[in-house]
Amino acid sequence: DAKTTQPPSMDCAEGRAANLPCNHSTISGNEYVYWYRQIHSQGPQYIIHGLKNNETNEMASLIITEDRKSSTLILPHATLRDTAVYYCIASQGGSEKLVFGKGTKLTVNP
Amino acid sequence: NAGVMQNPRHLVRRRGQEARLRCSPMKGHSHVYWYRQLPEEGLKFMVYLQKENIIDESGMPKERFSAEFPKEGPSILRIQQVVRGDSAAYFCASSQQRTNEKLFFGSGTQLSVL
Numbered sequence: 480d481a482k483t484t485q486p487p488s489m490d491c492a493e494g495r496a497a498n499l500p501c502n503h504s505t506i507s508g509n510e511y512v513y514w515y516r517q518i519h520s521q522g523p524q525y526i527i528h529g530l531k532n533n534e535t536n537e538m539a540s541l542i543i544t545e546d547r548k549s550s551t552l553i554l555p556h557a558t559l560r561d562t563a564v565y566y567c568i569a570s571q572g573g574s575e576k577l578v579f580g581k582g583t584k585l586t587v588n589p
Numbered sequence: 590n591a592g593v594m595q596n597p598r599h600l601v602r603r604r605g606q607e608a609r610l611r612c613s614p615m616k617g618h619s620h621v622y623w624y625r626q627l628p629e630e631g632l633k634f635m636v637y638l639q640k641e642n643i644i645d646e647s648g649m650p651k652e653r654f655s656a657e658f659p660k661e662g663p664s665i666l667r668i669q670q671v672v673r674g675d676s677a678a679y680f681c682a683s684s685q686q687r688t689n690e691k692l693f694f695g696s697g698t699q700l701s702v703l
Contacts, residue, residue: 513691522593522680522694523632566631577692579624579632 483567485583491561493589497554501567504548510571512543514552515579516563523566523579526552557587591616593683594663595695603703608668608675610698614683621664622692623656626678638664668700676702 484502491497503512513528527534527541529550534541540553554561566582594613602608614621619640624632637645638658649656653671658664668675678699682692 515692517632520678520697522682522696523692524694525691528691578634581631 483569483580485565485567485580487581488584488586490586490588491554491557493559493587494556497557497561497585497587499552499554499565499567499583499585500549501552502549503567503569506547506569507571508547510569512541512547512550513566513568513570513577514539514541515566515568516561517566517582518560518563526565557585559587559589561585562587593681593693593695595679595681595698597698598696599699599701601701601703602671604672605670608671608700610666610668610679610681610700611663612666612681612683612695613663614681615685615693618683618685618693620684620687621658622682622684623664623666624680624682626680626697628677632680635666671700671702673702676700 511528511530514526515523516526517523526538527536529541529543541550543550564582564584566579568577570577593615596611600608612621621638623635625635626632634648636649636656638656640658641660653669655667678697680694680697682694684692
């Protein structure tokens with residue numbers, strides 16, 4: 480599975496959009512990009528995933544560049560409850576192949 | 590629709606004792622995954638099971654660790670003769686299918702070895 484690179488930490492003001500970047504320059508054509516988050520002491524929570532096209536759901540939007548070497552997770556209106564570690568994972572699936580790195584610790588400030 | 594249920598939430602064991610961690614997947618899910626998270630680190634895959642079968646145990650330590658998912662009842666992660674290095678959060682996840690399927694995680698079991 481492709482390795483992903485994320486900034487270790489980011490800050491965002493409450494009510495503003497949080498844009499979390501992820502680089503996956505070695506991603507292969509059949510690998511999906513998954514995003515999960517982990518709020519302190521809780522189990523990870525699935526956010527969104529995509530292959531080529533941009534995706535949106537009730538939680539977030541996922542923007543994947545045309546060359547698929549990077550992506551951005553967008554939380555449109557961040558709240559304090561969005562403070563968490565966000566993991567970007569590239570995987571061709573079988574769910575057992577999800578490899579969690581250290582992620583980005585997002586802190587939403589009042 | 591209950592989520593993935595793990596128990597106990599906290600487990601304290603002395604060195605040399607056995608630890609049993611239980612995981613009930615979401616209703617309708619037949620795929621179970623165990624992950625371990627050491628302090629200040631990311632989650633590490635341990636094992637993937639379907640009902641009565643171990644599919645992938647490439648992340649399991651070779652000794653003292655075992656997992657099962659019987660036809661009836663929860664999945665069990667068993668750690669024999671625990672050592673202090675086993676202290677970690679153990680998370681279970683389940684999915685309905687295998688490929689490119691989002692995982693639903695439980696709240697985890699925090700194992701502390703004294």
